[in-house]
Amino acid sequence: MKKEKQEKKILYNFQQAALDKIKNFDNALLAAEMGTGKTLMSIEQSERWNSPALVCLVLKSTVQQWLDELESQTDRRVFNGYKKTKNDGIDAFIACSERKCIVIGYDAYKARCAKKLREYINANSNDVTMICDESSLISNMKSFRTKAVLKSNTAHKILLSGTPHGGRLENLLPTIQILGWPMTKEKFLQKFCDVYEWTNPARPWVTIPIIQGYKNIDELHRGLEQHGTVFLTMDEAGVELPERIEQKIKQKRTADYKKFMKNGIITIGDEEIIGDNSLTKMMRARQLCSIYNPERAAAVEELLLQAGTEPVVVFYNWIAELDILKSICERLKRPVSVVNGQGRDLSAYNTGTPGTVICVQYRAGSMGLNLQSSRICIFFSLPLSFSDFTQAKARVHRIGQNRNCIFYTIICEDSVEEDILYTLAERRDYSEQLFARTYGEIGGVAA
CATH class of the missing domain: 3.40.50.300 (P-loop containing nucleotide triphosphate hydrolases)
Known part of the structure; x- marks a missing residue:
């Protein structure tokens, strides 16, 4: 039995205002507090960019939720990256000539099974927008998950997170690279971190930077905003949640x-x-x-x-x-x-x-x-x-x-x-x- 299409949701005024702040950027970070509707905002922003293909990298446990949201909020053909049938899955998505989107988990995207999808994205980069839900998951520059995202050349990327650095500001480095802020790791550590250079007594020629604290936080926030970040809290949104x-x-x-x-x-x-x-x-x-x-x-x-x-x-x-x-x-x-x-x-x-x-x-x-x-x-x-x-x-x-x-x-x-x-x-x-x-x-x- 065909599932009944859900009614399309309308953005709140605070959500519209948040998207207006990033309308002139090719890549953006929605650093919005949990519960402010980041999923809906990101889909709306992707529709404004209007790329023929949309790729959503999400938690595996939320794939169905994203599929349902995309079905109701867009007129795209929606594909599940975990399916392997004639009418669904990565191969079907690649073959489709209509406006389309695919939802897949981070770990599946970095795996060999998604190689075709990654190659398709890089071959058609000008026609692809990528949404990265819970972007705090791509905070380690050395992880295969983060490398897979960074190597995916797309016209647009939108990152979503209520906790973009998870309490460790250095976790923002992949986000900073995606936003196009020219900031090396060395410069980031010097400017925003209190670093202690630890020397191994057994190998005195080797020093390891140990972060002991952070500084210039306001300057970091301003820099992120200047490169496509919008910060949104419940108070700023005017949303009063129960006690x-x-x-x-x-x-x-x-x-x-x-x-x-x-x-x-x-x-x-x-x-x-x-x-x-x-x-x-x-x-x-x-x-x-x-x-x-x-x-x-x-x-x-x-x-x-x-x-x-x-x-x-x-x-x-x-x-x-x-x-x-x-x-x-x-x-x-x-x-x-x-x-x-x-x-x-x-x-x-x-x-x-x-x-x-x-x-x-x-x-x-x-x-x-x-x-x-x-x-x-x-x-x-x-x-x-x-x-x-x-x-x-x-x-x-x-x-x-x-x-x-x-x-x-x-x-x-x-x-x-x-x-x-x-x-x-x-x-x-x-x-x-x-x-x-x-x-x-x-x-x-x-x-």
Whole structure:
């Protein structure tokens, strides 16, 4: 059965004003706060440029959402980059002579399977516009994902992000290159970063720049604006969202956690948990606060009972956490929707089934997911990325939400979770270096 075409959306005045600021640029960055409608604005801007072909690079979990938006907002033939049929997919897109667009995930775009698409784009560069959703994903100049985007010659590129640098200004370097701002890495570090040159005592001829802080932020923002960036916050847009209520639920550390942090190794049941370096030790410490802490599951169960029949969004990190959540929902007879790296099933949520619990893995669903039918979020464990944490909250607290939102953060006292939450509150990522500095690095534990 043919799907009914959705009604075309009309831009708000603040969205029109934002696009007017970038109308004279070939490439642009929409650095707009989550919930301001970046997807709609980017599609409208691409239509203004009116290139025959439009390529949208997005999160794999949001492909269908983008396909639906493009179907309703444009008259283009819409293709799914993951399909391989006669009438859909990369080959069908390339063969099509009509106004067209294709939606594909970043990781698929950089892969061998999309080589034809990349070659087509470079051969027809004057006729192609590219939209890069959640452009913070192309922040590492050395990654294959970023290189694939930078090597794609297009007439226009539009980047979308609510957190374009994710708390690290040096992550803007690929964006600066795309915008056409002549700025080398060395000049960027000199002008906008406080850099300490670390010298390896064993190799004194080798120095490594370590960024300790940032400077001249206003000048950086002005430079970005002069090269096609529009910054947009909810306050600037005149959009008043409902109140956001943040509640911390504290739990005690377990004896196992204390023993592990002291020795770097512990046995729970038949499982041996080892932290033989700062990275694995940090991961295991976080898991001891959530997966291996019975109070964590009990707290989530209590919160779900309090929510009654309301839909509740629960963010998690590891599959073992999802297994715990599913077990709780089965015990409470709650329907479950899941968004993670293995797939996306929102059928229970979309049909409005009472009491649905939406389990969302940070990396797969903290960006580009609309869940404003919910107003309650539980963070089963914390992410290390400030961007992921902020984006997760914006899944429910966004345009279209008309009720106060409640965010429950469950943390163990005197643990790595408290340090992570403190660091995220400072709009910074929590890194392996921070952990090692605080807790020390365990070495030589594993046999």
